[in-house]
Amino acid sequence: MKIKDLEKLNDEGVESLSSKERRRFLQFGLSITGVFLGGTILSLTSAPKVQGALSSGNVPMTDFPYSPHYTMVIRQNHCIDCERCLDACRSTNNVPAHGYRTTILERSVPIAQKEQRERIFMPILCNHCxxxxxxxxxxxxxxxxxxxxxxxxxxxxxxxxxxxxxxACPxxxxxxDEGKRAIDKCNFCYDTKLKESGGKITACAAACPANVRIFGDLTDPESAAYKLIHAPEKVVWVLRPETGTLPNVFYMNS
Amino acid sequence: MISYLKTNTFPTISMNQVLIVVGLALFSGIGLSFGIHSLVVGHDHTFGTSREVPWGILISPYVFFACLSTGLCIVSSLGQVFGIETFQPIIPRTVFLALITMATGLMCITLELESPWRVGFYALLSPHQSSNIWWKTTIYSLYLIFMLFNFMSLALTKKKMAKIFAIIALVTVTMGNLNMNSDMELLGARGFWSENYMPLYFLSLSTLTGCAGILLFSWLGKTFNGQTPNIENDMALKATGKLFTVLLLGILYFTGVKIMGGFFPQFTKNPEAMSLLVQGGFALNFWIGEVGLAVLIPLALILATKGKNANILALAGVSCLIGAFVLFYDLVIVGQLIPHYYQYNVVDLPQYYTYSPSLHEIMITTGAIFFFLASFVFGEILFKKIYTS
Incomplete structure (x- = not known):
């Protein structure tokens, strides 16, 4: 239809349009510009998919996508902050002095009574999301x-x-790493200890005297990590779940 | 360009003009030599960035110049693409400005990279199409080429060709601008801006800075070359001034939304970062830079003179550009200052991370600005005829 013909038509007005209908039209007009990857590259609106990895909407997962699907369970109330894991990581993976692949954070958490706080050591590393x-x-x-x-x-x-x-990493x-002129991070000792041990253990887990770090395979029911995560009486959590990255490092109290 | 140069005699240059170009180029060289030094010794030794705050001030001039270039391209397209005659006299200068601003922005981001020599290989050999950074660099590099062809076509007075390149450049740079927003938004894990209004805010802000740039640099060009008043040119600048005023009002609205977010957490997705910006350590930047210099002062200057005084319009332009630079600095830095584990009661974790630009970073930024100014003056000398034709 030509513009001249359109001009001859009677104006129906917008009164009969529901606000939902108007909003949908506007949204369509704005997000249609998202031509690449469903609006994750370009969009006139803040496309929810752009926040994909970071939104709170979790993706239900019915199966583990990798085999072996490596994971680490941190039994944080076992940690005494001896830092042997940090030393083992440094020496095994040649981590320079100016960086670290894993560290231990000290938390002061309020407990039942006011003004009383509990001290907790929380090892952190790449969550291999x-x-x-x-x-x-x-x-x-x-x-x-x-x-x-x-x-x-x-x-x-x-x-x-x-x-x-x-x-971007939460x-x-x-x-x-200034030596490599590249980013460095924990790789579960992929090219060092994990390789040497035939996929059984990482340097930090091997060095821990209190069995804080339990390395394992989520697809292997015989793996210690699998058993801990699937124990029905245990509460298991991940760090910063609101970012929606689906981490593979789990935390629990033993 | 070659045929243009063959058929046109080289413009006459006064000694003062030579001294200005050489001086600006020298300052630019000094600033950028700090960038070369940083590349050699590593940013760990020369930059104020850290593991916690990996992006420093150098991202700000990149975003600033890229947005400025976007705005310049949009305003130039009003005359070139959409055929609005009032804007046509300012097309050549605007296109050239768009070209050199994007070149300056890309130079800044190159010096911000730790290993930029790998970009040439792996951006082509191992591209990641899901990465906004990859798209942004690719889009802006292509845009630079299109703008170069656009300007060359204008210089050769091939209007149809110029229009084609202008259309392609406009589409490309709009894509780049929207992509830049998505790029920031993706970093929501660090309290960056993921507000719903951000894409339109970026686009309007870019056009605003584009208008400010035209008002300022047209006045500077006129002063530099001692040009006689030109009614058509003045009309174009007045029209740009009107567009500038409308956009200032738009940005004033967005600034109001930011203020709401800073004081009332329910209005924002990033309450910690917004509070830091509006009423925390960055409040001075926000109220003086983003509110005062970027919006209120230009608006007051224009309203006081009814947008008819070219000198005041240029002053409003420079105020807006300085304010916009502060805005982009805040945009890049503030979001990174929220600690990763702030909700975990970590002992000795600061309320906010800290970042201060180092001497090297400041010198590189200054060098980039001087590079842009030197290029602008160079353009004023070399393309004087094109600008006034």
Missing amino acids: NRPACVRVCPTRATYKDTTTGIVLMNPDKCIGCKTCMA YNARYF
Whole structure:
């Protein structure tokens, strides 16, 4: 229909349109500009999918996508902050003095009575998320999810040092290694201890005298980590679940 | 361009003009040499960034110049693409400004990278199409090429060709601008801005800075070259001034939304960051830079003179540009200052991370600004005829 013909038509007005209808029209008009990847690259609205890895809406997962699907369970009330795990990580993976792949945070948590607080040591490391924000933002695929094990790995040769992955990681798990001129991070000792042990253990887990860090395979019912996570009487949680990254490092009190 | 140069005699240059270009280029060289030094020794030794705050001030000039270029392209397209005659006299200068602002922005981001030499290989050999950074760099690089062709076509007075490139550049840069928002938004894990109004805010802010840039640099160009008053040119600048005023009112609304978010957490997705911006450590930046310099002062200056005084319009432009730079600095830094584990009662964890730009970062930023100014003056000398034709 031509514009001249349109002008001859009677104006129906917008009174009969429901507000829901108007909103849907506006939303359609604004988000239609999202031409790449369903609005995750371009959009006139804040596309919910852009926040994909970070939104609170969890994706239901009925199966583990990797085999072996490596995981780590942190029994945080066992941790005494001896830092042997940190030393083992440094020496095994040649971590420079200016960075760290894993560390231990000290928490002071209020308990039942006011003014009384409990001291808790919380080891942190890369969570090897199922929906890793760092992988999503990397422009050169320097960081990627290993298709077999689900470990988030780094190819330092491809890293341009934009540090977007550092900005995107909700767990502060990455640092820039000046020696490699690339980002470095925990890789569950993929090329060191894990390789040597035939996929059984990481350096930090092996060094822990209190069995705080339990490394294992989520697809293996015989794995200690599997058993801990699936024990019905245990409460298991992940860090910063609101970011929706689906971490593979779980926390519990033993 | 070659045929243009062959058929046109080289413009006459006064000694003062030479001194200005050489001086600006020298300052630019000094500033950028700090960037080279940082590349050699590593940013750990020269930048104020850290593991917790990985992005520093150098992201700000990148975003600033990229948005400025976007705005310039949009305003130039009013005359070139949409055929509005009033805006046509300012097209050549605006296109050239858009070209050099984007070049400056890309230079800033290159110097911000720790290993920029890998970009050439792996952006092509190992592209990641889900990465907003990859799209942004690709889109802006293509835009730079299109704008270069656009300007060359204008110089050769091939209007049809220029229009085609202008259309392509406009579409490209709009995509880049919307992508930049998504890029920031994705970093929601760090309390970056993921408000619903952000895409339109970015686009209006870009057009606002574009108008401010035209008002300022047209006045500077006129002063530099000692040009006689031109009615058509003045009309174009007045029209730009009107557009500038409307956009200022729009940005005033968005600033109001920010203020609401800063005082009332229920109005924002990032209450900690917004509070830090509006009533915390960045309040001075916000109220003086983002509210005063970027919006209220230009608005007051224009309303006081009814937008008829070119000198005042230029002053409003410079005020707005300085305010916008502060805005982009806040945009980049504030979101990163919220600690990752702030809700976990971690002992000795500061309420906010801290970041201060180092000497190297400041010098590189200054060098980039001087690079842009030197390019602008160079353009005024070399393309004087094109600007006035």
